[in-house]
Amino acid sequence: MTEQTQAVTSAAASRGPLAMEAISISKDFRIGRGKTLQAVRDVSFNLYRGAVVALVGESGSGKSTAARLLAGQESLTSGAIKLDGKPVQVTGRSDFRHYKSQVQYVFQDPFASLNPVHTVRYHLERPVKLHQGKDVDTDAEVAALMEQVRLTPAKQFLSKYPHELSGGQRQRVSFARALAARPQVLLADEPVSMLDVSIRLEMLALLDDLRKRFKLAMLYITHDIASARYFADEVLVMYAGEIVERGPAEEITQQPAHPYTQLLVASAPDPDNLGSTLRRSTSRVGSAPQASTRAPRGKTESQDAVGCPFSPRCPFADDHCHAEDPGLMQISAARGAACWHLDQAAPELVSGLARDVRNTAN
Amino acid sequence: MSASPDQAPTPVAASPIAPGAPVLQIRDLSVVYRTPRGDVRAVDNVNLDLAAGEVIGLAGESGSGKSTLVYGASRLLRAPALITSGSVIYQGRRVTKPADVLKMRPDGLQKLRWREIAIVFQSAMNALNPVLSVRDQILDVIHAHLKMPRDEARERVASLLDLVGIPRSRLRSYPHELSGGMRQRVMIAMALATDPEIVIMDEPTTALDVVVQRDILAQIVELKERLGFSIVFITHDLSLLLELADRIAVMYAGQLLEIGTSAEIHREPAHPYTKGLLNSFPSLRGPRRELAGIPGSPPDLANPPPGCPFLPRCGYGTSACEEVDMHLLPVTSSADPGHVTACPFVLPGTPPPAKTADTVTTVGEAGA
Numbered sequence: 001m002t003e004q005t006q007a008v009t010s011a012a013a014s015r016g017p018l019a020m021e022a023i024s025i026s027k028d029f030r031i032g033r034g035k036t037l038q039a040v041r042d043v044s045f046n047l048y049r050g051a052v053v054a055l056v057g058e059s060g061s062g063k064s065t066a067a068r069l070l071a072g073q074e075s076l077t078s079g080a081i082k083l084d085g086k087p088v089q090v091t092g093r094s095d096f097r098h099y100k101s102q103v104q105y106v107f108q109d110p111f112a113s114l115n116p117v118h119t120v121r122y123h124l125e126r127p128v129k130l131h132q133g134k135d136v137d138t139d140a141e142v143a144a145l146m147e148q149v150r151l152t153p154a155k156q157f158l159s160k161y162p163h164e165l166s167g168g169q170r171q172r173v174s175f176a177r178a179l180a181a182r183p184q185v186l187l188a189d190e191p192v193s194m195l196d197v198s199i200r201l202e203m204l205a206l207l208d209d210l211r212k213r214f215k216l217a218m219l220y221i222t223h224d225i226a227s228a229r230y231f232a233d234e235v236l237v238m239y240a241g242e243i244v245e246r247g248p249a250e251e252i253t254q255q256p257a258h259p260y261t262q263l264l265v266a267s268a269p270d271p272d273n274l275g276s277t278l279r280r281s282t283s284r285v286g287s288a289p290q291a292s293t294r295a296p297r298g299k300t301e302s303q304d305a306v307g308c309p310f311s312p313r314c315p316f317a318d319d320h321c322h323a324e325d326p327g328l329m330q331i332s333a334a335r336g337a338a339c340w341h342l343d344q345a346a347p348e349l350v351s352g353l354a355r356d357v358r359n360t361a362n
Numbered sequence: 363m364s365a366s367p368d369q370a371p372t373p374v375a376a377s378p379i380a381p382g383a384p385v386l387q388i389r390d391l392s393v394v395y396r397t398p399r400g401d402v403r404a405v406d407n408v409n410l411d412l413a414a415g416e417v418i419g420l421a422g423e424s425g426s427g428k429s430t431l432v433y434g435a436s437r438l439l440r441a442p443a444l445i446t447s448g449s450v451i452y453q454g455r456r457v458t459k460p461a462d463v464l465k466m467r468p469d470g471l472q473k474l475r476w477r478e479i480a481i482v483f484q485s486a487m488n489a490l491n492p493v494l495s496v497r498d499q500i501l502d503v504i505h506a507h508l509k510m511p512r513d514e515a516r517e518r519v520a521s522l523l524d525l526v527g528i529p530r531s532r533l534r535s536y537p538h539e540l541s542g543g544m545r546q547r548v549m550i551a552m553a554l555a556t557d558p559e560i561v562i563m564d565e566p567t568t569a570l571d572v573v574v575q576r577d578i579l580a581q582i583v584e585l586k587e588r589l590g591f592s593i594v595f596i597t598h599d600l601s602l603l604l605e606l607a608d609r610i611a612v613m614y615a616g617q618l619l620e621i622g623t624s625a626e627i628h629r630e631p632a633h634p635y636t637k638g639l640l641n642s643f644p645s646l647r648g649p650r651r652e653l654a655g656i657p658g659s660p661p662d663l664a665n666p667p668p669g670c671p672f673l674p675r676c677g678y679g680t681s682a683c684e685e686v687d688m689h690l691l692p693v694t695s696s697a698d699p700g701h702v703t704a705c706p707f708v709l710p711g712t713p714p715p716a717k718t719a720d721t722v723t724t725v726g727e728a729g730a
Contacts, residue, residue, distance in 0.1 A: 058572075058573060058574075059571055196598055197600070197643055199655060201642055202657055223571055223572065224572070226643065226645060226646040227644050229646060230650065267572040267573040267575070267577075269572070269601040270605065
């Protein structure tokens with residue numbers, strides 16, 4: 001399975017040098033009564049300088065946990081994380097601080113992630129002093145940060161408190177705070193989902209600009225697959241802790257292979273879809289068989305951890321799916337999907353490939 | 363099965379109003395928030411009709427006054443909010459003559475609320491009572507607004523859960539035991555418990571996943587068709603409304619800027635703000651197009667600028683916009699006779715304004 005995973009070359013690889021690797025990372029949470037919840041299961045991907053990798057999935061799919069693992073905020077149950085080719089081992093405070101200067105995190109909610117009793121200046125001065133040493137000209141550095149996230153005139157904003165700023169301005173402050181460490185990796189956890197539709201694009205454009213300017217390796221976590229299409233180079237679709245499909249953003253959104261990705265794409269609101277399935281409510285989405293949304297969600301508790309996690313909701317599921325979890329199978333050089341029935345789910349994408357793999361698996 | 367939600371608990375008299383006639387007519391409604399620093403004009407002279415069986419979508423960004431408008435029209439606001447002018451005429455199938463909601467006394471309001479106008483609140487987590495089981499909360503609503511024997515009410519709760527697709531085994535569950543989608547379904551069941559004429563949905567699916575969202579919306583539409591209520595759907599997601607709503611009203615800075623059928627709003631948006639909104643979300647299907655957001659932020663409603671409130675962010679703006687009075691004018695080229703816009707200058711088909719680095723932000727180069 002691992003060999004197959006690595007056979008898929010990341011669509012983001014062409015953008016720049018490798019920055020960070022997640023190698024078969026897993027995270028179990030103990031949830032009492034001897035049960036464990038496998039929040040992240042055997043997930044591998046790479047982040048490249050100057051490229052955006054999007055992690056797409058529903059709430060509870062483990063995408064935030066994966067990012068927290070990369071950020072060093074959770075300990076790995078198994079697997080390894082490499083930064084610049086060297087395994088990351090964060091054992092003490094100074095290790096953690098050094099690591100943080102390379103890898104920064106932007107939180108979803110700018111209303112909760114800024115300290116309400118401190119000014120913007122405090123939020124930015126602290127990381128500058130912490131990560132860039134005491135010799136640096138803090139004022140100049142802070143002003144430069146404010147300019148980079150286009151919070152100008154800087155003077156006017158620096159003395160303000162979070163409650164005096166709009167949602168977009170607050171999120172700019174949290175971007176600036178992340179940049180203050182001069183990181184090479186930025187983990188952005190739903191950075192625009194709390195913002196108004198009208199300013200989301202502006203913020204994504206700003207992130208895009210920062211990515212180019214600082215050659216940031218970016219992980220963009222979102223439940224909005226449409227924004228991933230525009231913003232990301234590679235899309236990883238997560239379901240119940242596993243990556244079920246990965247590939248170039250445009251290909252994944254236009255020709256999803258995995259039944260779950262197909263469901264995700266079909267569910268996104270579509271302004272061009274005026275004769276909508278919603279208004280003709282009798283006929284459900286499309287003509288292709290659709291995954292059920294009513295059926296129980298993928299259980300990730302350990303005792304159920306056999307079989308494909310999507311099989312309870314999947315229209316193509318059979319006994320094989322319930323019994324054995326498919327690994328990522330390569331569809332093309334940069335694409336892979338974890339499904340035993342790709343020949344039925346996406347016949348135009350695979351020509352006999354899935355069948356071969358299935359036969360060997362049997 | 364003495365009561366099923368398909369049959370109204372009290373028989374509805376033969377409809378005294380023609381189908382499509384307005385059930386709610388909002389006229390010149392203005393709401394201010396009284397603050398020590400002066401009035402914030404949250405809703406400014408709004409006119410809007412809701413027809414029987416219609417889904418009207420109210421779109422706008424946070425702070426545009428969409429919730430204040432609807433809560434004001436249903437008399438749910440309290441100080442410092444103050445309704446300064448207007449009338450809201452309600453004419454449902456069960457009431458004999460039209461009445462102005464804004465002039466109703468407490469006993470009249472008690473009869474109106476939930477029985478005639480019910481609400482699905484945005485955050486089901488906060489709107490449900492954490493110490494009452496699902497069944498008890500819905501029973502509460504039924505006993506407060508309908509005269510119904512206990513057994514019948516219990517049976518009705520169970521059939522309401524069937525209606526929204528929650529297994530009956532969940533009757534005794536508490537809100538924290540339910541997923542976000544299920545909680546939202548409970549909210550919808552509760553809103554439908556009294557067979558209301560109008561259901562207000564205030565961002566009912568914002569916190570949900572797209573898959574669950576689509577499922578719930580499909581269910582809402584199905585229920586609407588079966589039970590015949592009207593919906594006011596509040597959201598900031600215009601792409602959702604284009605699929606869901608019959609008509610869309612676009613709100614900005616307390617004023618309506620454009621009203622039209624979804625088809626016309628999609629085909630030929632008249633107001634620059636609507637155009638901006640439509641160009642603000644990435645589309646999943648079709649060719650990648652260049653996207654432009656709407657730079658800037660809404661005006662301070664305590665000190666509204668003269669003329670058009672959208673002027674500072676509008677790419678088409680001229681000095682004449684400072685003097686425009688914000689009356690809604692018909693869009694003559696539209697196929698929808700009710701299509702109106704507050705912008706007298708930008709006609710459909712006007713080429714987009716010249717792009718400058720400041721006014722246009724784009725995400726992702728095509729094919730990059």
